[in-house]
Amino acid sequence: MRFTYFLPLLTLAAPAFAQPATLNPAVTRIVDGVSMERITANLKKLEAFGTRNVNSSRTDPDHGVGAAMRWIESELRGYSPRLEVTLDKHRVKKQGRITADVELTNIVARLPGTINKDREVAVSAHYDTLALRAPLTEEQRRAGEQVRPADPDTPAPGVNDDGSGTAAVMELARVMSQHEFDKTLVFILFTAEEEGLIGATLFAQDARKQGRPLEAVLNNDIIGSDLSGNGEADGASVRVFSEDPNDSPSRQLARYLKEVGERYVPSMKVELVFRSDRLARGGDHTPLNQEGFTAIRISSAMENYANQHTATDTLANMSPGYTTRVAKINAAVAATLALAPKAPTAFEPIQSGPRKGQLQPMIGRGKSRYDAQLRWTPATEPDLAGYLVLMRSTTQALWERSFFVKKDAKDLLLPGVSVDEYVFGVEAVDADGNASLPSVYLFPPREKMKVETY
Ligand SMILES: [Zn+2]
Secondary structure: OOOOOOOHHHHOOOOOOOOOOOOOHHHHHHHHHOOHHHHHHHHHHHHHOOEOOOOOOOOOOOOOHHHHHHHHHHHHHHHOOOOEEEEEEEEEOOEOOEOOOEEEEEEEEEEOOOOEEEEEEEEEEEOOOOOEOOOOOHHHHHOOOOOOEOOOOOOEOOHHHHHHHHHHHHHHHHHHOOOOOOEEEEEEEEOOOOOOOHHHHHHHHHHHHOOOOEEEEEEEOOOOOOEOOOOOEOOOEEEEEOOOOOOOHHHHHHHHHHHHHHHHOOOOEEEEEOOOOOOOOOOOHHHHHHOOOOEEEEEEOOOOHHHOOOOOOOHHHOOHHHHHHHHHHHHHHHHHHHHOOOOOEOEEEOOOOOOOOOEEEOEEOOOOOOOEEEEOEOOOOOOEEEEEEEEEEOOOOOOOEEEEEEOOOOEEEEOOOOOOOEEEEEEEEEOOOOEOOOEEOOOOOOOOOOOOOO
8 A cells, every 4th residue: 555645635636735824913913014106206216316416426425326325225225224235346347238337336235034044035227227219110120220319418317217127125134134034135227227237246246246145135126007008097907027948946936926915915927928038028037047046037027118218217107006016916926935945845856876976856756656756855933833745737838736645744745646647846944834935846858868879
């Protein structure tokens, strides 16, 4: 007789969590603390700088990118003495849309963790803005002409792009710095996104070189509009873009965000888009992906192109209430991840043979050879409750079933389940129901066969 751990029948109906999908009161308190009044005040202040173009004034006390940068820095410093605020400076030569050699500054605030200080969860946005000259005609666009940036002093209020993300990240820093988390939280305001993702590219390159332990980055860019330029309205959906392939770590983060975000903010629907960004558009999550980090883009479902990179990207043309709801989703996901245990390891080195030492997923067909048997290396968290094994058909977008097993279990046998037809993952869950990101049982692509002929 085969031995199975427990619960499979009870859990078949649940789309994601076999345990009742509980709300951790500590996370709810943080979500509730995100204030529309504070976000609106941040948006008004960001608008008042007139422009945050990286080529605008760096010395004017009230106008331009320098004044905006100093204001954001001083606000962050004021939220809590526990927030470690640093200016991540880079000297960048005149190139492309950068009209003169310039010192660019990303603003970074760290809230050190209490248990896993060496793991970081980040939320980000870009605080710079851009105004472009008149849009191209369809003929000019087909001829390959590029829209040219307007003069740096042209009004570029950028309240939606990306004042909305900036205001949200600042509000998260304020609220979350009043609480403690197992992992370190990082709040990042990138610069020069509009010149070609430059601030994020330099940050990501340094982060890779330093081996920065960034577990996940939630990048918010344009989270202020609930009205589209074609008259469509939707204030209850938000898009999340994640890079291919379908089981990339960023795609797993997107699935996780949908599950946790919709649980804590039930008025919102998270629409996953299985591509790295909108068609032929870019964002700061991409340079992070390119350096090997797990990062996704959060963006409104509605866009009004007439108010992008123009003087009409104003507070009057966006919705602070919508931005607040998206900020609350970020708060729920970042808080849960920062409280959650480290993900269990689902890979082990091969013991012998020609591939000795290479890692392989801890998945097999069991003694019968017709079951799915999943193993993992135990997590070592003081408040660990157990593991959640996730399962979905290879053609399904979202996890379909989950099986909770207690912390002393080191494996799970699913009788009669074909390992060929499903994707499996395993998460570590703590006593408050905070789940880690999943480790997914994937084999590397098969190596090309070298055949010796004579
Ligand atoms: Zn943007």
